[in-house]
Amino acid sequence: xxxxxxxxxxxxxxxxxxxxxxxxxxxxxxxxxxxxxxxxxxxxxxxxxxxxxxxxxxxxxxxxxxxxxxxxxxxxxxxxxxxxxxxxxxxxxxxxxxxxxxxxxxxxxxxxxxxxx
Amino acid sequence: xxxxxxxxxxxxxxxxxxxxxxxxxxxxxxxxxxxxxxxxxxxxxxxxxxxxxxxxxxxxxxxxxxxxxxxxxxxxxxxxxxxxxxxxxxxxxxxxxxxxxxxxxxxxxx
Numbered sequence: 001x002x003x004x005x006x007x008x009x010x011x012x013x014x015x016x017x018x019x020x021x022x023x024x025x026x027x028x029x030x031x032x033x034x035x036x037x038x039x040x041x042x043x044x045x046x047x048x049x050x051x052x053x054x055x056x057x058x059x060x061x062x063x064x065x066x067x068x069x070x071x072x073x074x075x076x077x078x079x080x081x082x083x084x085x086x087x088x089x090x091x092x093x094x095x096x097x098x099x100x101x102x103x104x105x106x107x108x109x110x111x112x113x114x115x116x117x
Numbered sequence: 118x119x120x121x122x123x124x125x126x127x128x129x130x131x132x133x134x135x136x137x138x139x140x141x142x143x144x145x146x147x148x149x150x151x152x153x154x155x156x157x158x159x160x161x162x163x164x165x166x167x168x169x170x171x172x173x174x175x176x177x178x179x180x181x182x183x184x185x186x187x188x189x190x191x192x193x194x195x196x197x198x199x200x201x202x203x204x205x206x207x208x209x210x211x212x213x214x215x216x217x218x219x220x221x222x223x224x225x226x227x
Contacts, residue, residue, distance in 0.1 A: 035216070037163075044120070044221040045155070045163065045206050059214055095162055102151040102210045103168035110162055 002026040004096055004108035011114045012086050019082040020111045022096030029077035030054045033099035036070060036081045038092040039110075046092075050099060051079065086115045121146065121207055121219035128225040134195040137222045139207030140188060145217055147188035151210035154183060154192045157221075158203045166205075167192060194224070202226045 007021040022034065035050040049060035051070040058070050069082045079096055094111045097104035122140040129135040139146065139154075146152055152170045155163035165174050167183035170190060180195045190209070194201055207219040 037218075045157075045208075045218040047208070047216040047218055050216075061215060062213075097163075101169075102216070103153045103165055104155075104163070105165050105174065107162040107164075 002098065002106045004098065004106055006094075006096060006108040006111045009112040009114070011116065013117055014087055014115055016086050016115075017082060017084040018086060018113050019080055020094050020096075020113070022079040022081070022108050024077045024079070024098070027098070029072075030074050034070075034072065034079040035097050035099045035104060037095045037097060037104075039095070040089070040092040043092075048081070048094075053079065083113075086113075088115050091115045119217075121209060121217055123205075123207060123219040123222045125220070126223045126225065128227055129194075129197045130227045131197050131199065133197050134193060135197065135224065137192045137194075137205055137207075137224070139190040139192070139209075139219045141190075141209055141217070142188055144212040145209040146185065146190050146207075148212060149210045150185070152183070152185060152190040153208045154181075155206045155208065156203045157206065163206065197226050199226050 003025045005023045010018050030053045033050050033052050036048040038046050051058045053072045067084050071080045096108040098106040127135050150170050154167040156166050157163040166181050170185045171183045182193045184191050205222045
């Protein structure tokens, strides 16, 4: 069965960086795109970007350009999302999801990132 | 890219039907048949309910249906049940090769 298992919660200070992992199993990792979505407390879903596990091509949301980097390690079927220069409004649950023809059919359990001084 | 517009809340009694709208533009909802709907219960990850405007993944109840007219997509839930109470989000592919979500709608089953 398809599973996406994310790394644990993080607490970071403003200005720091965070790297969240998403380990995939149950399907051919490099045949799909992985997308990252975040959700601030009490707020809606925000698309952050996606990365092709096949060729590493990425496309990021304009508001995060320059601060976010998405990568994959096909040897371990793991996707990573790094966000730099963290601010308090980056506090959110971060989800990875498998993309299949522009729909997200499997999701990770979410990783809470708290940015606080 | 601005979020798609959804009503903040809708409600209905058990057995009734409700419809949630999702309004965008010709650069997203109106330009592509890549509209999806997600259900999210508190503290849980979103779950895909409808994709490509009208299609249901296997395992999703046929009480859920989707449609689109112009720049507005809609999700209809018929025969409301208590477990349908959740937040619902629409999403659409965009002309910038990105994706945009709606602001979300809280469905309350009275």
